[in-house]
Amino acid sequence: MLIRPARRLRGRLRVPGDKSVSHRAAMLAALARGRTTITNFSSSADCSSTLEVLRRLGVPVGREGSTVRVEGVGADEGGRRFRQPSTGLDCGNSGTTMRLMAGVLAAQPFTSVLTGDESLSRRPMGRVMEPLGQMGARLSAVDGHAPLTVEGRCPLRPVRYEMPVASAQVKSCVLLAGLGAEGRTEVFEPAAQTRDHTERMLRWFGVEVRTKEMSDEAGRVCVSVEGGSRLTARDLVVPGDISSAAFPLAAAALLPGSELELEGVGLNPTRAAVLDALRGLGLELSVEDERETSNEPTGLIRVRGGDGLKSSAHGANVIRGPLVPQLIDELPVLAVVGTAVEGGLEIRDARELRVKESDRISATVTNLRAMGAEVEEFEDGLRVDGPVRLRGARVESYGDHRIAMAFAVAGLAAEGETEIEGAEECVAVSFPEFFPLLESLTER
Numbered sequence: 001m002l003i004r005p006a007r008r009l010r011g012r013l014r015v016p017g018d019k020s021v022s023h024r025a026a027m028l029a030a031l032a033r034g035r036t037t038i039t040n041f042s043s044s045a046d047c048s049s050t051l052e053v054l055r056r057l058g059v060p061v062g063r064e065g066s067t068v069r070v071e072g073v074g075a076d077e078g079g080r081r082f083r084q085p086s087t088g089l090d091c092g093n094s095g096t097t098m099r100l101m102a103g104v105l106a107a108q109p110f111t112s113v114l115t116g117d118e119s120l121s122r123r124p125m126g127r128v129m130e131p132l133g134q135m136g137a138r139l140s141a142v143d144g145h146a147p148l149t150v151e152g153r154c155p156l157r158p159v160r161y162e163m164p165v166a167s168a169q170v171k172s173c174v175l176l177a178g179l180g181a182e183g184r185t186e187v188f189e190p191a192a193q194t195r196d197h198t199e200r201m202l203r204w205f206g207v208e209v210r211t212k213e214m215s216d217e218a219g220r221v222c223v224s225v226e227g228g229s230r231l232t233a234r235d236l237v238v239p240g241d242i243s244s245a246a247f248p249l250a251a252a253a254l255l256p257g258s259e260l261e262l263e264g265v266g267l268n269p270t271r272a273a274v275l276d277a278l279r280g281l282g283l284e285l286s287v288e289d290e291r292e293t294s295n296e297p298t299g300l301i302r303v304r305g306g307d308g309l310k311s312s313a314h315g316a317n318v319i320r321g322p323l324v325p326q327l328i329d330e331l332p333v334l335a336v337v338g339t340a341v342e343g344g345l346e347i348r349d350a351r352e353l354r355v356k357e358s359d360r361i362s363a364t365v366t367n368l369r370a371m372g373a374e375v376e377e378f379e380d381g382l383r384v385d386g387p388v389r390l391r392g393a394r395v396e397s398y399g400d401h402r403i404a405m406a407f408a409v410a411g412l413a414a415e416g417e418t419e420i421e422g423a424e425e426c427v428a429v430s431f432p433e434f435f436p437l438l439e440s441l442t443e444r
């Protein structure tokens with residue numbers, strides 16, 4: 001994909017439905033009793049993988065554009081259950097599909113095999129195998145990697161699980177398995193709290209989810225569900241995906257004179273840290289028209305690109321600590337914005353980036369250097385110097401949608417043209433409309 005420099009971005013837009021919320025909506029609707037209509041369902045290939053896996057388990061799923069209808073099987077009530085699949089369940093590139101479905105399938109009375117593409121087959125699955133094994137399911141994989149075989153057990157044993165990594169996928173996997181356990185399943189988050197879409201969505205479907213803050217020093221959060229809780233079908237609307245919104249927002253930050261309005265964006269506090277981060281780097285950003293949509297806060301985001309970004313009042317800009325899981329998917333594009341910030345930007349405590357769709361630390365460092373930035377790489381992050389004007393270059397997408405989009409944003413702000421290898425093929429994983437949408441906002 002060839003990216004030409006832009007003068008500024010202008011316009012009003014809607015980003016597609018949130019990917020994390022859409023996965024959960026489809027899975028919980030499948031477990032519920034009755035029919036659920038999901039509006040503004042994500043257009044991502046990842047969420048299509050989830051729908052396809054559910055169909056292969058015998059769940060009737062209909063789709064017309066962004067409207068999805070799911071006939072729930074009421075699997076929690078010991079009545080109709082999922083059908084045992086005859087072949088592997090293909091999760092494509094989607095870690096959320098594989099890890100959350102592993103939790104759902106652990107409580108089914110049959111064996112199933114979850115498979116994925118090359119990138120997903122390199123990602124760690126031990127993190128879900130461990131707790132599901134403690135609950136009595138039998139999981140096997142090749143050295144902790146997909147294909148992942150799940151031999152379910154019905155009912156499962158409840159657990160008190162202390163998560164060793166801050167991962168919403170692991171938390172959600174254990175909670176979903178917990179619905180099929182005999183008793184209460186408790187998950188303790190590490191000091192950093194991860195996105196809480198599963199908890200909100202379970203409540204939407206009528207499940208009582210307890211969240212309590214521990215009195216220990218770290219203020220950890222414990223989330224729990226009671227096994228056998230019933231889910232009742234209930235129509236819902238998915239908010240716009242803030243992780244997709246981050247790309248036009250970052251482009252506006254880099255291009256003075258830009259003015260954007262993004263409607264109906266999800267503003268869940270465990271996801272919206274990217275907005276504070278961009279504000280902290282000097283972007284003029286406001287939120288209006290805040291409302292609640294199916295248990296998730298949403299609003300309109302208005303941004304105005306300024307004349308250069310500044311370091312915070314406290315000196316160096318550093319993103320680290322408990323904040324990291326709350327903007328984990330936005331870190332590559334924030335690193336790109338960091339090159340325009342006086343004093344640069346440092347990102348730490350983000351080792352998890354190395355096990356995403358690509359090694360996002362290495363990919364970001366390599367591409368930024370190819371575009372002329374001064375970057376230091378750490379095991380758990382990176383540091384970019386700023387402000388520097390990026391130079392157009394030939395860079396790699398590494399088959400990773402968020403790397404492709406982050407460097408499309410870099411290309412808009414660079415001097416000269418940028419070629420991103422393999423970008424068209426991979427952006428569909430989360431945001432198929434990305435390139436035409438960006439073009440429609442661009443003024444040259």
Ligand code: S3P
Pocket residue numbers: 019020021096166167168169170172195328329352
């Ligand atoms: C997700 C959680 C995060 C995030 C991913 C989606 C989710 O992954 O990076 O894009 O929907 O729960 P981890 O749970 O691995 O941190």
